[in-house]
Amino acid sequence: MKDVVSSCPIEEVMRVLSGRWPTLLLYYLKNGTKRFSDLRRDNPTVSHRILALELRKLEEAGIVRRTAHPGYPLRVDYDLTAPGLKLVPLIDALGGWWEDTEDDRAGRISSAVETKLVAAE
């Protein structure tokens, strides 16, 4: 995949929010600080490797803050940065949109454009 120097910020946002986990992690982190194992419990379908990678990606994007406490057993906290917190309502808005428009999207009654290949006879 080429590294196009995208002109629009939307492309850049999606570079970090794309995928199944980023928004979910935002969702769980908005309730407050969580540890690695908490996040794994919150959503058991993500593998530890991917969770670590996704968290690092979010950290590098400045959305999540990682705090490693010295000593053993290791303890690492994750929480949202200020930008991360500001992002949450936007993500929620997307979820709201999905629900609000459910009928409209599913029904697809949008118009009388039923001109479907009338090649029949």
Next chain:
Amino acid sequence: MKDVVSSCPIEEVMRVLSGRWPTLLLYYLKNGTKRFSDLRRDNPTVSHRILALELRKLEEAGIVRRTAHPGYPLRVDYDLTAPGLKLVPLIDALGGWWEDTEDDRAGRISSAVETKLVAAE
């Protein structure tokens, strides 16, 4: 992977918006109706195949409307449905968030904004 019947709508939204193209297509379609070849021109890095697939995904999600005009040479129009139009400002908001929080995300100095990156170009 398993098909977890995701409890939260956010996961479902991301299922359709994830990836590089969906939001970009939204972006181009918000200016009005476009044909397949227009969209290819708008954004030359997407392959023929992927564009067709992405458009179909968006159509199935009820975000984009496909209108095939009978006759040859083939002609197909794409435009946003009502839900799709409502989605646009939300996507824009994400872009705005990305720009607004740029210093904060990059600098990660959550209390003071000191050096603004001067993009000299």
Next chain:
DNA sequence: CCGTGGTTACAGAATAGTGCGTAATTTACA
């Protein structure tokens, strides 16, 4: 033959999951 919108077939790239290893301290238990 060309151009349009789309599909299929195959290949290669990207992404995700599994399982093992690590570190220092605590606990388990004969």
Next chain:
DNA sequence: TGTAAATTACGCACTATTCTGTAACCACGG
């Protein structure tokens, strides 16, 4: 008392799955 096992947050190597791209083909009127 000694030794083994658990804990926590990963990293690494390997495999499995999925995604994306390329190329070719179809339909048809001109």
